[in-house]
Amino acid sequence: MALRLTGLTREELTEQMVQWGEKPYRAVQVWSWVYAKLASSVEEMTDVSKTFRARLTDELTPWLPRAVSHRVSADGTEKWLLACDDGVVTETVYIPEPGRGTVCVSSQAGCSLACPFCRTGTLPLRRNLTTAEIVEQVLFVRSTLATRGLRVTNVVLMGMGEPLYNLEAVTRAVRIIMDGNGLAIGCRKLTLSTSGVVNRMEEAGKNLNVNLAISLHSVRDGVRDQLVPINRKFNLAALRRAALAWPLRGRGRVTWEYVLLDGVNDSEQDARELVQWLKGIPSKVNLLGFNPWPGAPYTPSSRETMLRFQEIVANSGLVTIIRDSRGADVGAACGQLAGGTDSDASSPEMNRNA
Numbered sequence: 421m422a423l424r425l426t427g428l429t430r431e432e433l434t435e436q437m438v439q440w441g442e443k444p445y446r447a448v449q450v451w452s453w454v455y456a457k458l459a460s461s462v463e464e465m466t467d468v469s470k471t472f473r474a475r476l477t478d479e480l481t482p483w484l485p486r487a488v489s490h491r492v493s494a495d496g497t498e499k500w501l502l503a504c505d506d507g508v509v510t511e512t513v514y515i516p517e518p519g520r521g522t523v524c525v526s527s528q529a530g531c532s533l534a535c536p537f538c539r540t541g542t543l544p545l546r547r548n549l550t551t552a553e554i555v556e557q558v559l560f561v562r563s564t565l566a567t568r569g570l571r572v573t574n575v576v577l578m579g580m581g582e583p584l585y586n587l588e589a590v591t592r593a594v595r596i597i598m599d600g601n602g603l604a605i606g607c608r609k610l611t612l613s614t615s616g617v618v619n620r621m622e623e624a625g626k627n628l629n630v631n632l633a634i635s636l637h638s639v640r641d642g643v644r645d646q647l648v649p650i651n652r653k654f655n656l657a658a659l660r661r662a663a664l665a666w667p668l669r670g671r672g673r674v675t676w677e678y679v680l681l682d683g684v685n686d687s688e689q690d691a692r693e694l695v696q697w698l699k700g701i702p703s704k705v706n707l708l709g710f711n712p713w714p715g716a717p718y719t720p721s722s723r724e725t726m727l728r729f730q731e732i733v734a735n736s737g738l739v740t741i742i743r744d745s746r747g748a749d750v751g752a753a754c755g756q757l758a759g760g761t762d763s764d765a766s767s768p769e770m771n772r773n774a
């Protein structure tokens with residue numbers, strides 16, 4: 421059976437080489453060609469013998485996915501729909517910023533959590549993505565952009581799906597993405613985002629030495645029950661305990677995502693309660709504007725309201741930024757990812773994922 425090398429860690433690739441009767445250093449060569457030199461085919465591996473190249477051609481499946489759609493926003497954000505072998509598509513977004521470039525990666529096709537402000541939540545969960553399908557999103561974007569001299573410096577697991585519901589594949593993918601001889605995205609440049617799957621956060625914290633972002637959106641259980649329905653299972657008190665237990669490095673902080681929805685969670689009292697609730701947790705707050713999508717049940721807060729909310733939170737000493745929506749004109753902004761449904765056909769947009 422053909423081998424999907426992007427699903428293997430470097431150690432596993434080494435074992436595979438040994439099983440094929442090859443020297444272990446072959447794994448280093450192949451790994452370096454694929455992840456560091458960004459080769460798109462075996463033929464490019466010029467320091468590998470012809471005989472071994474012939475074997476690799478026979479044994480390996482292509483490691484770069486096929487893009488079925490590519491859209492570029494006026495602000496430089498780019499979105500691809502990448503085809504999986506079974507016809508499922510993943511959405512992957514690149515967000516260029518001064519001094520860095522971030523790839524937003526999907527971990528599932530669709531999502532089972534149905535957060536009503538998130539367009540992905542309107543889609544059924546089709547399936548978990550495999551380790552290879554997660555890794556290949558980063559590899560694809562890095563390879564594609566390298567030809568244009570653009571860099572990938574950061575990765576956020578904040579695309580379609582809840583990463584903690586696909587923890588095993590995500591953990592393996594993170595190891596591959598972080599491998600210093602390959603894509604080499606360091607732990608400080610990698611962020612896992614969750615809607616608050618509290619019973620998997622401890623395991624994730626132990627296995628993944630990465631930054632943590634949490635979709636919060638309200639510190640009142642009644643409101644959060646509506647906005648992030650998993651709150652009915654794991655309430656704010658449980659979420660708070662899990663966040664406190666996350667192994668932060670040095671001066672690291674938990675990032676809290678808070679989408680401001682008109683009349684729902686954007687009052688001055690909401691801001692004051694947020695400040696109180698975060699007391700004792702090393703935190704950074706990202707305030708997100710909401711871009712309505714067709715049928716969305718919410719409307720965005722006014723700029724004035726957002727600034728007032730930010731002022732109250734910032735005055736408490738918390739680092740608080742208003743994250744400007746990126747890629748909204750091509751359906752690439754947070755929470756707009758809809759797996760190639762009509763959001764991909766230039767419809768108006770919305771906001772943030774888990």
Ligand code: SF4
Pocket residue numbers: 531532533534535538539540541542579580581582615635755772773774
């Ligand atoms: S916000 Fe995240 S967890 Fe909620 S529906 Fe969207 S993708 Fe799923």
